[in-house]
Amino acid sequence: MRAEGIGTVRRILCVFPRYTSSFGTFEYAYPLTDGVQAFMPPQGLLLIAAYLPENWPVRFIDENIRPATKEDFEWAEAVFVSGMHIQRQQMNDICRRAHAFDLTVAIGGPSVSACPDYYPSFDYLHVGELGDATNELIARLASDPSRPAQQVVLKTNDRIAMSDFPIPRYELADVKKYLLGSIQYSSGCPYQCEFCDIPGLYGRNPRLKTPQQIVAELDKLRECGMTDTIYFVDDNFIGNRKATLDLLPHLIEWQKRTGYVVRLACEATLNIAKRPEILEKMRDARFVTVFCGIETPDPDALHAMHKDHNMMVPILEGIQTINSYGMEVVSGIIMGLDTDKPGTADALLKFVDESQIPLLTINLLQALPKTPLWDRLEREGRLNDDDGRDSNVEFLMPYDEVISSWKRCMEIAYEPAKLFARYQYQCDYTYANRIKVPVAPEMKSWRNIRRALIMLRNIFWQVGVLGDYRRVFWKFAIGRLRRGDIEGFIGSATIAHHLIKFARAASGGQQNASNYSIRLREASVPAE
Numbered sequence: 001m002r003a004e005g006i007g008t009v010r011r012i013l014c015v016f017p018r019y020t021s022s023f024g025t026f027e028y029a030y031p032l033t034d035g036v037q038a039f040m041p042p043q044g045l046l047l048i049a050a051y052l053p054e055n056w057p058v059r060f061i062d063e064n065i066r067p068a069t070k071e072d073f074e075w076a077e078a079v080f081v082s083g084m085h086i087q088r089q090q091m092n093d094i095c096r097r098a099h100a101f102d103l104t105v106a107i108g109g110p111s112v113s114a115c116p117d118y119y120p121s122f123d124y125l126h127v128g129e130l131g132d133a134t135n136e137l138i139a140r141l142a143s144d145p146s147r148p149a150q151q152v153v154l155k156t157n158d159r160i161a162m163s164d165f166p167i168p169r170y171e172l173a174d175v176k177k178y179l180l181g182s183i184q185y186s187s188g189c190p191y192q193c194e195f196c197d198i199p200g201l202y203g204r205n206p207r208l209k210t211p212q213q214i215v216a217e218l219d220k221l222r223e224c225g226m227t228d229t230i231y232f233v234d235d236n237f238i239g240n241r242k243a244t245l246d247l248l249p250h251l252i253e254w255q256k257r258t259g260y261v262v263r264l265a266c267e268a269t270l271n272i273a274k275r276p277e278i279l280e281k282m283r284d285a286r287f288v289t290v291f292c293g294i295e296t297p298d299p300d301a302l303h304a305m306h307k308d309h310n311m312m313v314p315i316l317e318g319i320q321t322i323n324s325y326g327m328e329v330v331s332g333i334i335m336g337l338d339t340d341k342p343g344t345a346d347a348l349l350k351f352v353d354e355s356q357i358p359l360l361t362i363n364l365l366q367a368l369p370k371t372p373l374w375d376r377l378e379r380e381g382r383l384n385d386d387d388g389r390d391s392n393v394e395f396l397m398p399y400d401e402v403i404s405s406w407k408r409c410m411e412i413a414y415e416p417a418k419l420f421a422r423y424q425y426q427c428d429y430t431y432a433n434r435i436k437v438p439v440a441p442e443m444k445s446w447r448n449i450r451r452a453l454i455m456l457r458n459i460f461w462q463v464g465v466l467g468d469y470r471r472v473f474w475k476f477a478i479g480r481l482r483r484g485d486i487e488g489f490i491g492s493a494t495i496a497h498h499l500i501k502f503a504r505a506a507s508g509g510q511q512n513a514s515n516y517s518i519r520l521r522e523a524s525v526p527a528e
């Protein structure tokens with residue numbers, strides 16, 4: 001479905017803001033690749049681009065790849081921007097630059113939907129999902145593209161069913177420049193973890209596309225050149241388990257038809273470990289990674305944050321179960337919880353060792369607007385937006401103690417020998433459980449071989465020769481290469497490099513302690 005019946009033509013410039021450097025965007029890995037420059041194509045803007053009237057020309061710029069230029073702004077009649085809280089400063093900067101050309105600027109997406117007051121300079125605020133607000137915005141621009149006298153807030157009351165969503169215009173993004181492809185099957189999550197804004201923003205009853213839409217989107221991503229990993233950005237891939245089971249056979253068929261060229265990844269709650277019927281099909285569909293918000297190994301803390309569903313199976317057992325289906329677990333971890341004690345950091349480091357999870361996003365608790373946590377802390381007078389803080393939460397433990405515990409955890413968890421030992425475990429006990437897939441002719445193509453050679457050259461030179469953790473690296477590398485596991489070696493080595501470099505910057509105080517932190521270190525650096 002797309003907006004129809006608009007005779008007027010408007011040229012729309014969609015600009016996605018740069019990310020503030022964060023643990024989860026993997027930028028230290030990019031120099032080891034064959035030209036990756038950004039994390040994932042943004043679903044929201046590419047969806048809006050697909051929804052606009054067919055006769056409206058659209059230009060898409062991801063400022064993680066290149067900044068919007070004078071020529072882009074001169075071409076446009078209106079500018080659309082979307083992003084998350086962490087991109088707030090950059091979004092306001094895009095607005096300022098567009099206004100220098102007297103262009104109308106509209107903002108949509110998760111950040112403005114939760115906090116419209118973060119964006120006082122924009123002409124149109126699109127609050128909520130694709131729906132009547134989108135139609136109203138298009139109609140207003142069609143009748144008059146000039147800047148309104150004052151800010152107009154358009155709120156979606158009537159959402160368009162996801163089964164009517166058009167295919168995002170992946171062709172506007174240069175997908176080969178992204179680390180991961182992105183796709184979305186569902187929106188919303190049935191749980192209500194205290195710190196999470198998903199149920200408040202997108203609801204507790206997951207909305208769904210159809211499996212046929214997903215297959216068409218996957219085909220489109222492949223047509224656009226995607227050959228690596230495609231990530232389901234759904235808030236919880238098993239938010240509606242029946243829908244997950246409906247989709248998986250289609251993904252398996254699609255993989256068979258297209259030669260298993262891509263790997264799949266998703267986010268899901270840890271209680272997926274209780275669902276062998278889902279895990280089995282995920283293995284067959286070549287899911288290789290599941291991001292689980294484990295948050296903490298402390299049962300009291302999980303109970304306090306209303307995340308009891310993480311304890312439906314013992315946590316370590318759940319991780320091992322997922323690993324036994326060939327899927328590596330990536331874990332979200334939160335420090336600075338009210339339940340934290342002086343021994344929390346040690347308990348966390350023990351958990352890192354025991355779980356053998358290589359990649360854990362260890363963040364400080366941040367209160368996001370529209371969450372029960374925010375409401376509680378506001379009532380308790382424990383929100384603190386002072387400049388220079390790494391979190392807006394007044395912790396119960398002394399602030400400096402929490403920060404130094406976080407730095408210590410980052411430093412020890414990502415010590416190169418420990419990290420590569422965990423990757424070695426994954427090679428032996430997780431990757432070994434994956435289905436053996438035939439090597440598609442495409443994978444043997446010169447383009448693909450050349451790409452692998454470039455990455456091997458970069459890794460060997462930048463890590464194996466120039467890196468200061470060479471000895472640990474070579475021990476791991478020789479083991480993998482002897483087994484002929486080039487793909488596993490490249491994947492582990494590039495991500496490990498990011499984790500090691502980022503953790504060093506973090507423990508040295510040069511990175512945020514929260515991926516959601518509103519302390520925007522690069523805020524003053526314009527995209528140019």
Ligand code: SF4
Pocket residue numbers: 189190191192193196197198199235236269293
């Ligand atoms: S399970 Fe995940 S997505 Fe769902 S409410 Fe909890 S943190 Fe949010």
